[in-house]
Amino acid sequence: MxxxxxxxxxxxxxxxxxxxxxxNEGPRAxxxxxxxxxxxxxxxxxxxxxxxxxxxxxxxxxxxxxxxxxxxxxxxxxxxxxxxxxxAKSGKRPGKSSEQAEIDRLRRKVEALQAELARKDAALDLVGKAHALLETLSESAGTKPTSSR
CATH class of the missing domain: 1.10.10 (Arc Repressor Mutant, subunit A)
Structure with a gap:
């Protein structure tokens, strides 16, 4: 054995x-x-x-x-x-400090939130344009809009 x-x-x-x-062993051998x-x-x-x-x-x-x-x-x-x-190839690079890792994590979170805000602003703008278009169509058809605004 x-x-x-x-x-x-x-x-x-x-x-x-x-x-x-x-x-020489393993799935990637x-x-x-x-x-x-x-x-x-x-x-x-x-x-x-x-x-x-x-x-x-x-x-x-x-x-x-x-x-x-x-x-x-x-x-x-x-x-x-x-x-x-x-x-000679350099050895393993030193890892990031905990503060730097936290800064990187928060930076990624801010970027994600900014992207989400941009998507929501674009969606809100689109809804506003759709509302204006429907009002225009409703007025051209001769009926009063039933908007509560």
Whole structure:
């Protein structure tokens, strides 16, 4: 009988420098996953890419590694901005403070109430126009309107 520890999967480093987690189970196991790359892998690819001078060699490298030229542009920009720090993906963003969350909630509520007020104003305007039209039709037919106003 095999046992499995309950908890989050432990990240594993794949031979090509990609970082992934063993998530081969669940309803979305067959869906594609976003690839992530280690800073060392990015630096190695950038160095190899820059060293290539023959026509078509850079494209061959990208095809072999399954990368796009946008990866190279993004990684180079990150390397120029902050060397290794720029290459590593930032961690989880800090959550909002309770005050900021309350402000956001109240802002959404105000927007919803303003939209509801605009709908009711439009409906009231429409009812007023319909009333005026019915009075005009009633007068043109020669009968007195039976309005209590």
């Amino acid at each position: 095999s046992r499995m520890l309950v908890g989050s999967p432990v990240p594993t480093i794949v031979h090509d420098g990609r970082v992934g987690a063993d998530k 067959d869906r594609p996953r976003r690839r992530t790359f280690t800073p060392d892998y990015k630096q190695a690819i950038l160095a190899e890419y820059d060293a290539l001078t023959e026509p078509g060699a850079r494209g061959a490298l990208l095809r072999r590694e399954g990368l796009y030229s946008s990866h190279i542009v993004e990684w180079r920009r990150a390397a120029e901005a902050g060397a290794l720090d720029g290459l």
